[in-house]
Amino acid sequence: MRLPAHLQYLYKSMTPRYPKWQPGDPKHRIFFPQFWMRIVRPEENRPLRPNIVRFECHIEMTKNDIKQYLEKIYKIETLDITTLIKQGKENRHPVTSEIIDPDPDRKYAYVFLKNETFPFPDLWRGRLPSDDLVKDEKRMTTAVEKQKALTIHRPGLSTWFR
Numbered sequence: 001m002r003l004p005a006h007l008q009y010l011y012k013s014m015t016p017r018y019p020k021w022q023p024g025d026p027k028h029r030i031f032f033p034q035f036w037m038r039i040v041r042p043e044e045n046r047p048l049r050p051n052i053v054r055f056e057c058h059i060e061m062t063k064n065d066i067k068q069y070l071e072k073i074y075k076i077e078t079l080d081i082t083t084l085i086k087q088g089k090e091n092r093h094p095v096t097s098e099i100i101d102p103d104p105d106r107k108y109a110y111v112f113l114k115n116e117t118f119p120f121p122d123l124w125r126g127r128l129p130s131d132d133l134v135k136d137e138k139r140m141t142t143a144v145e146k147q148k149a150l151t152i153h154r155p156g157l158s159t160w161f162r
Helices: 063-073 129-150
Strands: 037-039 052-057 078-086 104-111
Touching: 063 078, 063 104, 063 129
Parallel strands: none
Antiparallel strands: 037 052, 052 104, 078 104
């Protein structure tokens, strides 16, 4: 679904430059952060322990920002946080080999929970979303075949006229 330019998902929108806190500087007062985090299902070939949760977060977030975000907003106690930055794919021009529209880099945070476990919820309840797509595709093909059967006796007409 494509949104208008003034309505964007928070994780796709640009954030203003955030000055990093240095020792000796006054504390920044931020009432609602411009950063974002979203929970991500663990990779298929890398299952996680039950007390580890994987998040995709804003590229400028530090480990301390992630910890404060989870503790202050969601009241989740954390033991440790490990971050990983994955480089985005570079799309190259087929003739000149120039980089065209590279995908942005992504930052992942693996959060170790203190006294909790997090089983990822089964959103589809054992079904896959592709099952519904297969049913819809079969229904569409039968409808097209019925339409072709109705117009088979009119040879010579182009398909747009039928």
